[in-house]
Amino acid sequence: MQYLQEQFQQYLQNYTFKKAPENLYAACSHILAIGGKRVRPVALLLSNNLFGDTTEDAMHAALAIELFHNFTLIHDDIMDAAPLRRGEQTVHHKWNMPTAILAGDVMNIYAYAALNKINATYVQACLEVFNRTAIEVCEGQQMDMDFELRTDVSIAEYIEMITLKTSVLLACSIQLGAILGGATQGTSSLLYEFGKNLGISFQIKDDYLDAFGNAQKTGKQVGGDILSNKKTFLLLKCLEKADVKQRARLHQLLASDDDSKVSNVLQMYTELSIREEAMQLKEHYSQLAFTALDNVAVPDSRKQEMRTLAEFLLNRDH
Amino acid sequence: MQYLQEQFQQYLQNYTFKKAPENLYAACSHILAIGGKRVRPVALLLSNNLFGDTTEDAMHAALAIELFHNFTLIHDDIMDAAPLRRGEQTVHHKWNMPTAILAGDVMNIYAYAALNKINATYVQACLEVFNRTAIEVCEGQQMDMDFELRTDVSIAEYIEMITLKTSVLLACSIQLGAILGGATQGTSSLLYEFGKNLGISFQIKDDYLDAFGNAQKTGKQVGGDILSNKKTFLLLKCLEKADVKQRARLHQLLASDDDSKVSNVLQMYTELSIREEAMQLKEHYSQLAFTALDNVAVPDSRKQEMRTLAEFLLNRDH
Numbered sequence: 001m002q003y004l005q006e007q008f009q010q011y012l013q014n015y016t017f018k019k020a021p022e023n024l025y026a027a028c029s030h031i032l033a034i035g036g037k038r039v040r041p042v043a044l045l046l047s048n049n050l051f052g053d054t055t056e057d058a059m060h061a062a063l064a065i066e067l068f069h070n071f072t073l074i075h076d077d078i079m080d081a082a083p084l085r086r087g088e089q090t091v092h093h094k095w096n097m098p099t100a101i102l103a104g105d106v107m108n109i110y111a112y113a114a115l116n117k118i119n120a121t122y123v124q125a126c127l128e129v130f131n132r133t134a135i136e137v138c139e140g141q142q143m144d145m146d147f148e149l150r151t152d153v154s155i156a157e158y159i160e161m162i163t164l165k166t167s168v169l170l171a172c173s174i175q176l177g178a179i180l181g182g183a184t185q186g187t188s189s190l191l192y193e194f195g196k197n198l199g200i201s202f203q204i205k206d207d208y209l210d211a212f213g214n215a216q217k218t219g220k221q222v223g224g225d226i227l228s229n230k231k232t233f234l235l236l237k238c239l240e241k242a243d244v245k246q247r248a249r250l251h252q253l254l255a256s257d258d259d260s261k262v263s264n265v266l267q268m269y270t271e272l273s274i275r276e277e278a279m280q281l282k283e284h285y286s287q288l289a290f291t292a293l294d295n296v297a298v299p300d301s302r303k304q305e306m307r308t309l310a311e312f313l314l315n316r317d318h
Numbered sequence: 319m320q321y322l323q324e325q326f327q328q329y330l331q332n333y334t335f336k337k338a339p340e341n342l343y344a345a346c347s348h349i350l351a352i353g354g355k356r357v358r359p360v361a362l363l364l365s366n367n368l369f370g371d372t373t374e375d376a377m378h379a380a381l382a383i384e385l386f387h388n389f390t391l392i393h394d395d396i397m398d399a400a401p402l403r404r405g406e407q408t409v410h411h412k413w414n415m416p417t418a419i420l421a422g423d424v425m426n427i428y429a430y431a432a433l434n435k436i437n438a439t440y441v442q443a444c445l446e447v448f449n450r451t452a453i454e455v456c457e458g459q460q461m462d463m464d465f466e467l468r469t470d471v472s473i474a475e476y477i478e479m480i481t482l483k484t485s486v487l488l489a490c491s492i493q494l495g496a497i498l499g500g501a502t503q504g505t506s507s508l509l510y511e512f513g514k515n516l517g518i519s520f521q522i523k524d525d526y527l528d529a530f531g532n533a534q535k536t537g538k539q540v541g542g543d544i545l546s547n548k549k550t551f552l553l554l555k556c557l558e559k560a561d562v563k564q565r566a567r568l569h570q571l572l573a574s575d576d577d578s579k580v581s582n583v584l585q586m587y588t589e590l591s592i593r594e595e596a597m598q599l600k601e602h603y604s605q606l607a608f609t610a611l612d613n614v615a616v617p618d619s620r621k622q623e624m625r626t627l628a629e630f631l632l633n634r635d636h
């Protein structure tokens with residue numbers, strides 16, 4: 001896994017944008033240089049390796065996925081008015097909003113340019129998966145924004161939103177790797193299911209860590225989601241399980257900006273066993289993911305690296 | 319030409335987005351419904367007709383071009399902080415900036431989804447032309463924004479900017495129509511040149527009409543570009559031809575927001591024959607366009623409709 005991460009990182013470093021217009025392409029390079037774990041391209045390459053050696057097509061697809069992901073980061077940061085990403089200035093802060101919009105737009109197009117280098121045998125199948133996914137990612141982001149203004153978000157809707165906003169891109173990456181490895185449609189669909197459920201489980205863990213994580217390990221303030229009244233699984237489950245009196249207290253807490261807001265909400269989470277609910281739901285989706293992977297018809301020994309990636313994503317404490 | 323315009327309009331009316339998320343897709347439908355002359359898809363279909371009957375692939379490509387064009391309109395309107403387009407509210411005004419960013423993003427992806435319906439024989443060739451063009455459109459928009467902050471823009475740079483920002487998409491449309499009609503690479507490239515020069519000529523006419531047009535016919539305030547100090551061909555040529563004294567006067571006029579700003583600048587344009595310069599340059603690019611079209615190896619009678627479109631674009635007084 002680490003080998004593929006380094007291989008992809010190297011590939012990315014050799015990828016350069018044009019020189020001009022300078023502002024536009026400096027913005028694109030900036031977001032790519034901020035880094036990240038490159039989980040999606042690595043998952044794509046691992047999936048490709050289930051069926052043989054890494055193909056050149058898989059590298060094109062991995063690049064496309066990373067470019068697309070970074071395009072969404074630039075635009076999401078504008079929408080969230082976020083000044084920082086991984087300790088670095090966001091694109092709209094370092095340049096300006098118009099350049100950030102354009103840098104995102106052009107990176108999306110460069111993702112398609114990378115996909116168009118894929119061998120003719122596979123290009124349309126890959127584009128079909130990619131287009132459907134890219135549309136879903138936009139839909140998920142819109143749902144997330146819509147949720148901020150709603151008070152009646154159900155847990156089912158929340159799961160749908162995180163599926164679209166974050167899981168399907170991991171699923172798509174893993175499916176593309178399989179398609180480009182020559183997998184059958186059934187096998188590539190199973191791997192999509194694996195990635196989708198892994199992504200959902202990962203996102204629930206993310207919600208969990210925001211409330212119950214160790215600030216020293218996560219590097220984030222504990223309870224950031226609580227402070228911003230974010231409709232996470234934890235909050236929605238707490239609202240669902242609360243009796244009339246508890247719900248009134250929770251709404252009162254949400255409306256406050258008291259210093260003890262985080263600790264008070266966490267106390268309610270404890271009262272209603274929300275921590276255990278989150279662990280259970282995470283486990284549910286992990287099981288779905290691993291069952292799908294088990295059913296993939298390749299020798300079990302080949303799946304070990306993919307299991308390592310999944311466990312790395314699910315067991316992280318930061 | 320009118321027949322194809324109606325045919326495409328009909329096709330577009332039958333094209334519907336998904337129902338949910340409602341805000342996202344209502345925004346997409348809104349911009350498409352605002353309309354416009356559908357010049358690019360019509361040019362694509364006309365180009366396709368140079369080689370035979372309209373193919374289904376050409377309809378897919380025409381839709382893709384119109385979706386892409388509308389995506390850029392949504393994002394350009396955000397960047398320009400424009401409240402209105404064709405008398406209707408812009409997307410970021412009717413909804414909000416985040417939804418406008420996302421609606422643009424998703425329309426770009428739908429453009430690719432339409433392109434991916436093209437027959438396997440042609441899809442990669444079409445995507446190659448489309449991707450290169452889409453990148454150039456973003457670059458042109460960035461150049462346009464960069465020009466606002468510069469005082470040393472040359473006429474050559476201005477021509478490059480309008481080429482990228484507006485002409486190449488018309489050129490791409492016409493080339494795609496040719497590719498999908500089975501044209502040779504040489505022929506499709508000639509048609510690209512035709513479209514590119516036609517687009518440049520069209521944009522110079524646009525600059526011209528803003529200063530010298532009839533407000534009743536254009537429906538726009540005469541001198542809008544002058545009021546906003548926009549670096550059009552007219553202004554750049556005026557700065558180039560002006561002697562030291564005239565240049566100082568022009569800079570003084572640009573710095574003012576006097577009621578007589580427009581008439582005073584127009585007077586300088588007259589003194590320095592800028593109107594004639596613009597007409598000459600427009601004519602230069604028209605000639606390049608028509609020469610390219612003349613060299614396309616199809617019977618002259620088939621080209622008549624394309625000439626009609628070109629003349630419509632170049633001779634319009636609004």
